[in-house]
Structure formats: C-alpha cells, structure tokens
Amino acid sequence: xxxxxxxxxxxxxxxxxxxxxxxxxxxxxxxxxxxxxxxxxxxxxxxxxxxxxxxxxxxxxxxxxxxxxxxxxxxxxxxxxxxxxxxxxxxxxxxxxxxxxxxxxxxxxxxxxxxxxxxxxxxxxxxxxxxxxxxxxxxxxxxxxxxxxxxxxxxxxxxxxxxxxxxxxxxxxxxxxxxxxxxxxxxxxxxxxxxxxxxxxxxxxxxxxxxxxxxxxxxxxxxxxxxxxxxxxxxxxxxxxxxxxxxxxxxxxxxxxxxxxxxxxxxxxxxxxxxxxxxxxxxxxxxxxxxxxxxxxxxxxxxxxxxxxxxxxxxxxxxxxxxxxxxxxxxxxxxxxxxxxxxxxxxxxxxxxxxxx
Amino acid sequence: xxxxxxxxxxxxxxxxxxxxxxxxxxxxxxxxxxxxxxxxxxxxxxxxxxxxxxxxxxxxxxxxxxxxxxxxxxxxxxxxxxxxxxxxxxxxxxxxxxxxxxxxxxxxxxxxxxxxxxxxxxxxxxxxxxxxxxxxxxxxxxxxxxxxxxxxxxxxxxxxxxxxxxxxxxxxxxxxxxxxxxxxxxxxxxxxxxxxxxxxxxxxxxxxxxxxxxxxxxxxxxxxxxxxxxxxxxxxxxxxxxxxxxxxxxxxxxxxxxxxxxxxxxxxxxxxxxxxxxxxxxxxxxxxxxxxxxxxxxxxxxxxxxxxxxxxxxxxxxxxxxxxxxxxxxxxxxxxxxxxxxxxxxxxxxxxxxxxxxxxxxxxxxxxxxxxxxxxxxxxxxxxxxxxxxxxxxxxxxxxxxxxxxxxxxxxxxxxxxxxxxxxxxxxxxxxxxxxxxxxxxxxxxxxxxxxxxxxxxxxxxxxxxxxxxxxxxxxxxxxx
Numbered sequence: 001x002x003x004x005x006x007x008x009x010x011x012x013x014x015x016x017x018x019x020x021x022x023x024x025x026x027x028x029x030x031x032x033x034x035x036x037x038x039x040x041x042x043x044x045x046x047x048x049x050x051x052x053x054x055x056x057x058x059x060x061x062x063x064x065x066x067x068x069x070x071x072x073x074x075x076x077x078x079x080x081x082x083x084x085x086x087x088x089x090x091x092x093x094x095x096x097x098x099x100x101x102x103x104x105x106x107x108x109x110x111x112x113x114x115x116x117x118x119x120x121x122x123x124x125x126x127x128x129x130x131x132x133x134x135x136x137x138x139x140x141x142x143x144x145x146x147x148x149x150x151x152x153x154x155x156x157x158x159x160x161x162x163x164x165x166x167x168x169x170x171x172x173x174x175x176x177x178x179x180x181x182x183x184x185x186x187x188x189x190x191x192x193x194x195x196x197x198x199x200x201x202x203x204x205x206x207x208x209x210x211x212x213x214x215x216x217x218x219x220x221x222x223x224x225x226x227x228x229x230x231x232x233x234x235x236x237x238x239x240x241x242x243x244x245x246x247x248x249x250x251x252x253x254x255x256x257x258x259x260x261x262x263x264x265x266x267x268x269x270x271x272x273x274x275x276x277x278x279x280x281x282x283x284x285x286x287x288x289x290x291x292x293x294x295x296x297x298x299x300x301x302x303x304x305x306x307x308x309x310x311x312x313x314x315x316x317x318x319x320x321x322x323x324x325x326x327x328x329x330x331x332x333x334x335x336x337x338x339x340x341x342x343x344x345x346x347x348x349x350x351x352x353x354x355x356x357x
Numbered sequence: 358x359x360x361x362x363x364x365x366x367x368x369x370x371x372x373x374x375x376x377x378x379x380x381x382x383x384x385x386x387x388x389x390x391x392x393x394x395x396x397x398x399x400x401x402x403x404x405x406x407x408x409x410x411x412x413x414x415x416x417x418x419x420x421x422x423x424x425x426x427x428x429x430x431x432x433x434x435x436x437x438x439x440x441x442x443x444x445x446x447x448x449x450x451x452x453x454x455x456x457x458x459x460x461x462x463x464x465x466x467x468x469x470x471x472x473x474x475x476x477x478x479x480x481x482x483x484x485x486x487x488x489x490x491x492x493x494x495x496x497x498x499x500x501x502x503x504x505x506x507x508x509x510x511x512x513x514x515x516x517x518x519x520x521x522x523x524x525x526x527x528x529x530x531x532x533x534x535x536x537x538x539x540x541x542x543x544x545x546x547x548x549x550x551x552x553x554x555x556x557x558x559x560x561x562x563x564x565x566x567x568x569x570x571x572x573x574x575x576x577x578x579x580x581x582x583x584x585x586x587x588x589x590x591x592x593x594x595x596x597x598x599x600x601x602x603x604x605x606x607x608x609x610x611x612x613x614x615x616x617x618x619x620x621x622x623x624x625x626x627x628x629x630x631x632x633x634x635x636x637x638x639x640x641x642x643x644x645x646x647x648x649x650x651x652x653x654x655x656x657x658x659x660x661x662x663x664x665x666x667x668x669x670x671x672x673x674x675x676x677x678x679x680x681x682x683x684x685x686x687x688x689x690x691x692x693x694x695x696x697x698x699x700x701x702x703x704x705x706x707x708x709x710x711x712x713x714x715x716x717x718x719x720x721x722x723x724x725x726x727x728x729x730x731x732x733x734x735x736x737x738x739x740x741x742x743x744x745x746x747x748x749x750x751x752x753x754x755x756x757x758x759x760x761x762x763x764x765x766x767x768x769x770x771x772x773x774x775x776x777x778x779x780x781x782x783x784x785x786x787x788x789x790x791x792x793x794x795x796x797x798x799x800x801x802x803x804x805x806x807x808x809x810x811x812x813x814x815x816x817x818x819x820x821x822x823x824x825x826x827x828x829x830x831x832x833x834x835x836x837x838x
Contacts, residue, residue, distance in 0.1 A: 052468035055423065059460045065430055066453035073445020073521070080434025080441075081779040087435055088790050092797060095424040099801060102420035106808050149438070149781040291446040292516070292523040302454055310461045317465050320476055 003297065004290035007071035008273070010303060012266035014067055018060035019131070019169070020258050025054040027177015029097060029124025030170070031196050032117055035181070035189050039110050041327045042189050043117065047101065049184040049325045054101065056314055058094070070299055074148055074289040075273045082142060082150025082274075083134055083157065090127045097123025128173045129166040133157065136165025136211075139219050139268050141275030146282050150274075161214060168211040171204035172235070172261070176254040179238065183247045186326045194242060197250070201239040208235050212261060215268050224267040231261040361778045363787040364436040367794060369760070371428050373753050374798050378422035380752055383497055383544060384551020385415040386490040388597060390483075392590075397483050402823075403586045405833070410817035411555065411590070412486075417808050419467065421801065428794070430456075436787065440767050440777035447513045447524045451503040451531070459496035463489050474833050497547070498540050505535035507768050508759070509619045515771070522771065535615055542608035546711065546755065548601030550748040553714050553741075555594030556721065558813055559587040560741035563731060582823050583816060588731060595722045602715035609708075610665065616762075617666035617674065620769060622684070623762030625677045626695045627704040628662055629655070632676035637662040640701075647697050650678045688770070695764040703758040711751035717744040 028050050036042025050057075068076040080087055100119035104112075140161055142152040178200055181193035212228040220228060238253030269275075273289050276282035290296065323329075389412045396404035430452065433441050441449075469477065470485040477485070506512075512529030513522045524530070566584055616624040624630075629643045631650050638657030645652045660670040667674070677694050684693040717740050724732040732738070763769060767777045812819075821833070 052472040056464040063456040066456040070449030070453040077438035077441040081438035098424040295524045306457045
C-alpha cells in the first residue's frame with residue numbers, strides 16, 4: 001500500500017480519536033448551563049467529570065493538524081488559509097474555553113464564574129458546529145484555482161450541506177457528552193444529563209441520518225454505505241440504551257456513531273482531500289498533496305512507536321479517574337452545608353482538609 | 358500597508374505573547390518537580406507547601422501557554438500558506454513529533470498530577486510532574502530544531518518539479534549544531550526566567566513580611582514558618598538562576614559563532630558592522646546611517662567582536678556592505694540587509710537585561726550566605742522583583758534578534774518572507790484577526806497577572822495550612838475545578 005494512503009488513513013484515525021474524545025468534552029461544555037443552576041456544585045461536578053482529561057483530548061487535534069502539515073503540506077496550507085475565518089473563530093473559542101476551565105474556580109465571585117461559564121458554553125458549541133461545517137466542505141469541495149489557493153468567500157462555505165454538517169456534529173457531540181455525563185456523575189447531574197441526552201437526540205438523530213445519507217448519496221463510495229448505515233444505527237441504539245438506563249452501552253454506541261460517521265466523511269472524501277468545484281483538475285488529492293516518501297517513512301516509524309504508548313497512558317489516565325464524580329468529591333468532605341458555589345475561593349484547593357481534632 | 362505586513366505583526370505579537378509563558382512553563386515544571394522530590398524524600402511540610410504554592414502559580418501560567426500554543430500551529434497554514442507548502446515536508450515532521458511525543462505526555466500527566474494527589478501512590482504522583490517537566494523540555498527541542506532549520510536549512514533538497522523542499526535526512530535536521538545550541542541557549546534562558554520568577558516572588562513575600570508585617574489580605578500575623586519557607590525557596594531560585602545563567606552565557610557565545618558561520622548578515626546587523634574587518638570592535642553604542650551604510654557615531658571595544666565571532670582577536674568579521682554585494686551576486690538583486698536598528702538594539706537589550714538578572718542572582722546568593730542571613734537593604738528586594746520582567750524581556754528581545762535578523766528570509770537562502778505569505782488572505786481579514794488576537798490576548802494578560810498577584814499575596818498557607826504543633830502528618834488538599 002502506498003505511504004500517502006497510509007497517512008491519509010492515519011490522519012483519519014487522529015481526527016476520529018479527536019472527535020470521539022473531545023466530542024464528549026465539547027458536549028459537556030454545551031450542556032454546562034443545563035447541568036445545574038448558576039454557581040452550583042452541580043456545574044462543578046459536570047466540569048470535573050472532564051477536568052483531568054480534556055486537555056489531553058485536545059492534543060489529538062494538535063497531532064492531527066501537525067500530521068496534516070507533515071504528511072500533506074498542501075492540504076494543510078490550503079485548508080487553513082482557505083478557511084481562515086472559521087479557523088480563527090475555532091482558535092478563539094478553544095482559547096476561551098481552555099482558560100475558562102482553569103480559571104473559573106480561581107476567584108470566589110459569582111459574576112466571575114458566570115463569565116467563564118459563558119466562555120465554556122460558546123467555546124464548546126461554536127467549534128463543535130464549525131468542525132462539521134469544515135468537514136462537509138472538505139467532502140463537497142470549494143472554489144479553488146490551479147495553484148490550490150481557495151477562492152471561495154466566507155459565505156460560500158456555509159452551503160445547506162455544510163450547515164447540516166455543522167448541526168450534525170453539534171447535536172451528536174452534545175448527545176455524546178450528555179451520555180458521558182450520565183456515565184461519570186451521580187445525583188442530580190446524572191438525572192439532568194439523561195434528560196439532556198433524550199432531548200438532544202431529537203436533533204441528533206435526524207441530523208445524523210440526514211447528513212450521513214446525503215454524504216453517502218452524493219459523495220459516498222460503495223463501502224461507506226456500511227459505515228454511514230452504522231453511524232445511524234449506532235446512534236439509534238445509543239438513544240435506546242439511554243432510555244433503558246444502560247449508560248455504559250449508550251456511551252459505546254454514541255462513540256461508535258461518532259467513529260463511523262468520521263470514517264464515512266473521510267471515505268467519501270477519498271481520493272481527494274480538498275476537491276475543487278472550479279475545475280476537478282485543480283483538486284487536491286492524496287497523491288498530489290502528500291510529502292515525499294522519506295518524510296512519510298520517518299513519520300510512520302515515529303507514529304508506530306509512539307501512538308500505542310500514548311494511547312496506553314491516556315487510557316490509564318481514564319482508568320485512574322474512572323470513579324463517578326460527586327458533589328462531595330468536588331467540594332471536599334468537610335463542606336457539608338448548602339453546597340452553593342461560594343466555596344471555591346480557595347481555588348485549586350476547595351478542601352481545607354479534614355477537620356482537625 | 359499590505360497583508361504581508363500585518364501577517365508579520367500578527368506572527369510577532371502572538372509568538373512573543375506565547376513566549377512569555379513558555380519559559381516559565383519549562384523552568385517552573387522543573388522547579389516544582391524538584392520541590393516535590395524534596396518533600397517526597399524529607400517529608401517536611403514546608404516543601405509540600407512550596408510545591409503546592411509554586412505549583413499553583415505554574416498552573417495559572419501553564420494554561421495560558423497551552424492555549425496560545427494552538428494558535429502557533431494553525432498560524433503557519435492560515436497566514437503563511439506558501440511557506441507551509443514549501444517547507445511542510447521538512448518543517449512539519451518535527452511539529453508532528455512534538456505533538457505526538459511531547460504534548461500528549463505533558464497534557465496527560467498534568468491532568469494526573471493536578472487531580473491525582475489523592476488517587477495515586479505518592480511515588481507515581483511524583484513521577485507525573487517529572488514526566489510533565491520532561492515533556493515540556495522535549496517539546497522545546499522539536500520546535501527549536503524546526504526553527505533552527507529555518508536559519509540553517511540542512512538535510513533536504515529542492516524538488517525541481519514541484520519547487521518544494523523535501524526532507525532527505527531527519528537526523529541532520531534534529532542534530533545539527535544550530536539545533537542543539539539553540540536548544541541549550543533557549544532552555545537555559547527559560548530556567549533563568551523561572552529561577553528569577555521564584556526569586557521575585559520570594560523577595561516580594563520576604564520584603565512584605567519584614568517591612569510591612571503582613572501576609573497579604575488574610576489579616577493574620579506573619580508566620581515564622583512562611584518566612585523560613587520563602588528564605589529556603591529564595592535560595593533554590595538563586596542557585597537555579599545562577600547555574601542556568603552560566604549555560605545561557607556559554608551557549609550564547611556559541612550562538613554568536615554559529616551566526617558568524619551560517620548567518621553572517623545577522624551578526625553584522627546585530628553589531629551594525631558595515632565593512633569587513635580583521636580585529637573588529639564590539640560596538641557598545643552606535644548611531645547608524647542605513648542609507649549610506651556606515652555609522653557616524655560608534656563607540657566600540659577593539660577586537661572583541663572578532664573574538665566573539667571567531668575565537669581569535671584578529672579574526673575577520675564580514676560587514677553588511679560586503680555581504681550585500683555577495684548576496685546580490687548569488688541570489689540576484691534585492692535588499693538582503695535586515696532592519697539594523699531593531700536587530701542592533703534587540704541584541705544589546707537581550708544581553709543587558711539577561712546579564713542583569715544573572716547579576717542579581719549572584720548578588721543574592723552572596724547576601725543570603727549562611728543559614729539565616731537576609732539582605733536588609735530594600736534595594737536588593739527591588740532589584741530582585743525587577744529581575745523577573747527583565748528576564749522575560751530578555752527572552753523577547755532574543756527572539757526579535759533571531760527572527761528579525763533572519764529577514765528578508767523565512768528559510769535562509771531559500772525562501773523570502775514576501776513569498777511565504779498566504780496569497781488568498783486579504784488585508785482586511787488579517788487586520789481583523791490581528792485586532793482580535795491583540796484584544797483577547799491583552800484581556801487575558803490582565804486576568805493572568807491579576808490571578809498570579811492574588812495567589813502570591815495569599816501565600817502558601819492559604820493553599821496548604823501550616824502544621825499545628827500536635828500534628829506530624831501533612832494533609833494534602835483536595836483538588837477540583
């Protein structure tokens with residue numbers, strides 16, 4: 001098999017890993033306002049369910065983009081410059097949300113936390129939407145000249161198909177995040193998350209069915225029929241499992257839906273990586289956008305050695321934090337009364353330690 | 358005004374901003390790991406307090422370094438698409454390796470360290486912060502190797518057909534002199550910065566305690582324990598700074614020699630040195646006339662530049678006028694002289710401010726010799742507090758020297774900056790993103806400094822209570838967001 005194709009698959013794997021992992025932490029961010037009243041312990045429970053892991057989830061994005069740079073420089077260059085404004089908005093969102101997670105509890109002030117909660121909400125919802133828009137465009141193609149410079153204007157990127165793509169990732173990630181919360185929390189947050197999962201299914205199921213169906217009908221290959229169908233079926237099964245309170249199964253199904261949908265998108269793109277709607281001859285393809293074999297060989301060895309190790313220790317970190325997050329765990333044992341939000345003035349350290357005798 | 362100019366401003370602003378946090382992350386991760394190791398080995402409560410206190414400050418800073426780092430990775434494609442197309446084959450590889458080998462390590466284990474105080478065995482938890490420190494240092498190596506390649510493009514050839522650079526030898530890229538020398542210089546300067554961060558924080562606390570008799574806004578009396586903690590941490594910071602400072606100076610000298618070899622134009626511009634000369638003087642102050650190519654006023658120390666550049670007092674140092682002539686012959690007509698004013702003063706400010714920080718550390722170590730001694734003179738405390746911004750600015754000027762001195766090239770001798778910019782991104786778009794980044798970064802800077810001040814004022818006993826006399830086991834606080 002030729003190395004360029006191997007790296008196309010590797011990049012698909014990295015994006016799939018990114019959407020699977022950051023998908024649920026985007027979802028938790030989108031649902032934050034619905035997990036509990038302002039400044040409540042409940043909201044902190046929700047944030048702490050992804051607290052130790054969201055940052056490493058985001059590294060999948062950094063690795064995916066870095067791999068595009070190394071393995072398909074022309075793809076990286078055309079996509080990032082051609083989608084300049086959406087990428088700028090994604091960056092600003094990721095900045096706002098990343099800082100918000102870390103700084104939210106650093107001051108004992110209700111207004112302070114409310115601002116950061118807004119940053120978490122928009123910082124999660126906006127990229128969750130824009131990734132769908134972006135990938136729909138990568139499948140559908142954009143206006144692009146012979147020098148591979150994208151000539152499409154900003155509004156040209158928001159076609160009906162692209163908007164449906166955005167709605168799909170937003171609603172699917174929200175559902176995925178809701179299911180994650182049911183699995184990782186206890187008490188009122190778990191109950192609200194279950195409801196949120198069922199509500200978001202109302203948007204997610206038709207979006208995924210519509211988007212996967214449209215993708216398959218207009219751009220798909222023979223084999224992507226099966227992954228597109230699997231994306232729809234897995235999602236329906238995920239919702240059914242949630243209804244029956246089977247949280248673990250439900251998470252596996254929504255994860256599978258994210259995974260198969262991403263594979264469908266990459267499969268439908270191939271052999272192009274960015275089709276040109278101006279003239280198919282100007283399209284960027286796996287063959288014409290890739291680096292030379294030497295670079296790809298070097299990168300293959302690095303990935304072959306490093307990726308299993310990375311996946312190993314990242315999985316271990318999930319194992320360490322496998323317990324459900326509870327209000328008591330978040331506020332510390334010594335805080336008993338009220339459970340308002342004002343207990344975080346001590347920042348990193350909500351718990352002044354067990355009472356001394 | 359063209360999109361190119363604004364794209365350069367944006368790159369400069371976002372990179373400099375990012376690099377305010379990076380050196381602190383690199384150095385403080387190490388210092389926190391050392392403090393926690395002390396605690397692990399001795400079990401002394403003060404070390405736990407110091408670990409948590411500086412750990413907290415480290416984390417506030419770390420968050421900002423991470424989020425501004427994502428911008429860096431995207432920016433090459435967004436604003437510099439032609440650069441990315443040309444170099445991706447070579448330059449992308451270390452970037453991808455950085456993510457795969459270093460960023461995952463940092464991000465995963467920082468999460469484990471922050472939330473793992475109660476869930477991991479102590480030795481495993483200690484290993485987590487060391488892995489974070491190793492991750493930050495590894496990441497610095499890859500990105501600096503990529504940057505060094507732009508100044509000394511080795512291990513590649515140009516594909517005639519596509520006009521793109523293609524990697525032929527990854528080891529040449531990762532192990533050439535520019536790469537490791539830049540690494541030693543940048544990372545030791547980062548350690549100096551972090552060391553001076555600790556020094557400045559301790560100086561502030563000790564000065565407040567002795568001169569104002571308070572510990573921030575807690576209203577409590579200054580505690581003797583806190584005093585001894587900060588005195589101890591001050592010495593750790595001073596020793597750290599001085600050791601790292603020695604490496605910074607030595608590697609800086611090596612950097613000058615490499616510049617003479619690979620980037621003679623940068624060295625000449627950094628010295629406002631117009632005409633080739635044997636036994637060239639080191640300029641201490643000059644007023645230049647860049648149109649005529651000479652300096653009406655130049656106060657120099659004889660032979661020192663020759664020594665710095667070549668190791669011999671009468672070695673030959675090329676001047677800008679001669680280099681310009683030979684570059685034109687080789688690369689065709691054009692202006693190959695960087696902005697002499699900026700490069701000349703960036704060089705001096707980098708050295709001056711850096712040496713000031715190291716001098717403060719040396720003086721501090723002398724003034725705190727013995728077991729109990731602390732300087733009485735308030736000027737020491739002022740100088741120690743000023744040393745932190747000085748070190749941060751020295752880093753900034755170092756990068757201005759490196760990057761502005763390489764102009765007009767992005768890849769020395771191969772690709773001009775003017776040919777690197779994204780052709781499809783117009784002036785208005787770049788203006789908007791420049792304005793947004795500047796505004797957001799400015800706002801976040803205020804937030805970050807405010808938070809740091811707040812936690813420094815509150816002090817370590819706020820995070821980890823002092824040990825009561827009848828207690829012999831420290832309670833580790835519980836972390837959550």
